[in-house]
Each structure stands twice: as structure tokens, then as C-alpha cells.
Amino acid sequence: MEELKEAVENSKASENIETEGYPPALQLEEASSKLSQLLLHQTELTSKLKTLEEVEEVKGSEQNEIEEESELSREESIKTIGGDIPRTLSKEHVFKSEVFAGTLQRVLTAYAMYRADIGYVQGMSYI
Secondary structure (H helix, E strand, O other): OHHHHHHHHHHHHHHHHHHHOOOHHHHHHHHHHHHHHHHHHHHHHHHHHHHHHHHHHHHHHHHHHHHHHHHHHHHHHHHHHHHHHHHOOOOOHHHHOHHHHHHHHHHHHHHHHHOOOOOOOOOHHHO
């Protein structure tokens, strides 16, 4: 009999919720729970954003370092090319002309700039 009374009361409570909505205390509890979830989510997003900003900052500084190293590499390549050309087939008369030397220097410099990851390595002028 007790079970029947309890079932009827639960049924009436369900009907009240359907027609009148949740009692204010439950509404407040639900809103509080959702607000807590939103704040937690906002905190997580803020943390992820800070992490992304830090990653971007590191990437930016690494990119600057790479560019600086690349510039040094280019300068070294040009210097090496300038020293290597006079030694390239120096006994051959045709290779002693300034026209040839200038052309070879431009070709080697262009390649060193095009493939900055390789640059110029001593001896490439023989290719």
C-alpha cells in the first residue's frame, strides 16, 4: 500500500513538473550547475589559448633564428663561392676569363639561394 501511495505521489510530482515546471530551488541548482560547467569550460579554453599563444611565440622566435642562420649561411656561401671560383680549373685558359667567372658566380649564387638548406659547398663549382 505504501508503494502505491508513493507511486501516486511521484506521478503527481511528474505532472506538476510538466505543467508548472521545476520548483525554483531545482531551477537554481540546475542553473548553478550549468554556470559551473561554463566557467570550467571557459577556464580550459583560456588555458588552451595561452598555450597556443606561447607556441606561436616560440615558433616566431624559432623562425627568426632560422632566418638569421639562413642569412649567415647565404653570406658564407657567397664568400666561399668568391674564393672557390678562381681555383676552379685555374689552369684552363677559358676558365680564367672574367665573363666565365661572373657567370659561374651568378649560377652558383642562384643555386645557393634557391636551396638555402644546402647552400654552397666548396667544390660545387666543378659541377
